[in-house]
Amino acid sequence: MMSSKSDIYESEHDNSKKIGIYNCAIGDRAPSFTWGDFANFQKKLVKEVTFNNAVRYPALTLRSNWTMHKLSMIFQHFLPAFIGDGVLSIIGKKPFLNKAYEQINAMQTALSFFTTHEWTFRTEKLEELSEFLDENDRREFDIDVSSLIWDDFLVHYVRGLRDHVLKEEHKGESTRIRTLYLINQAQTCLLACGALVAFKEVRWLAESLDGYFCA
Numbered sequence: 615m616m617s618s619k620s621d622i623y624e625s626e627h628d629n630s631k632k633i634g635i636y637n638c639a640i641g642d643r644a645p646s647f648t649w650g651d652f653a654n655f656q657k658k659l660v661k662e663v664t665f666n667n668a669v670r671y672p673a674l675t676l677r678s679n680w681t682m683h684k685l686s687m688i689f690q691h692f693l694p695a696f697i698g699d700g701v702l703s704i705i706g707k708k709p710f711l712n713k714a715y716e717q718i719n720a721m722q723t724a725l726s727f728f729t730t731h732e733w734t735f736r737t738e739k740l741e742e743l744s745e746f747l748d749e750n751d752r753r754e755f756d757i758d759v760s761s762l763i764w765d766d767f768l769v770h771y772v773r774g775l776r777d778h779v780l781k782e783e784h785k786g787e788s789t790r791i792r793t794l795y796l797i798n799q800a801q802t803c804l805l806a807c808g809a810l811v812a813f814k815e816v817r818w819l820a821e822s823l824d825g826y827f828c829a
Contacts, residue, residue, distance in 0.1 A: 634739065635739075637740060639737055642734070643737060643759050655768065660672050664790065664791045665791070666782050668794060669711065670798070671798035687719065689805055694711075699711050
């Protein structure tokens with residue numbers, strides 16, 4: 615129904631009768647929602663939508679420094695994956711963590727240009743189409759996002775991704791996220807302790823060299 619009305623709309627407003635192209639995007643019609651907003655919301659999202667097959671506690675950290683990002687990838691992703699795969703090999707199971715993080719890194723690299731720049735999507739034609747629809751079609755094909763509630767939308771979006779794309783079954787509350795959270799906290803503590811020890815060693819070495827050359 616919407617398609618036929620779209621064709622009628624195009625034929626009435628464009629004598630060339632070309633197929634109309636509509637940019638179906640939120641654009642600037644919905645309430646503002648930034649990466650910072652998503653980083654804050656994902657803490658709530660983790661509690662409401664859990665994943666049985668997650669291998670790492672879901673957490674989003676925003677960094678503007680590329681070097682710090684790479685160091686974080688090494689110490690928080692690839693090093694734990696290397697250790698984890700080693701443990702899996704020792705106990706006779708198939709290692710998979712390094713491969714998984716390589717895929718994640720490839721995806722991040724591919725998307726980085728789009729996620730680190732601001733984009734403006736023009737939706738004038740979509741708005742014009744909305745004005746052209748009658749009341750019944752507006753209820754049937756609701757494309758008005760001016761009153762979008764991001765929290766509700768993202769919860770349903772991620773839950774749909776989990777249930778219908780990843781095909782995970784959730785019959786009750788999962789304790790996996792709690793376990794992954796504890797592992798993540800332990801990993802953070804170990805990295806902090808390692809950084810502190812490394813700092814002390816470097817400082818001791820610098821003082822020793824300074825004393826040697828100044829003697």
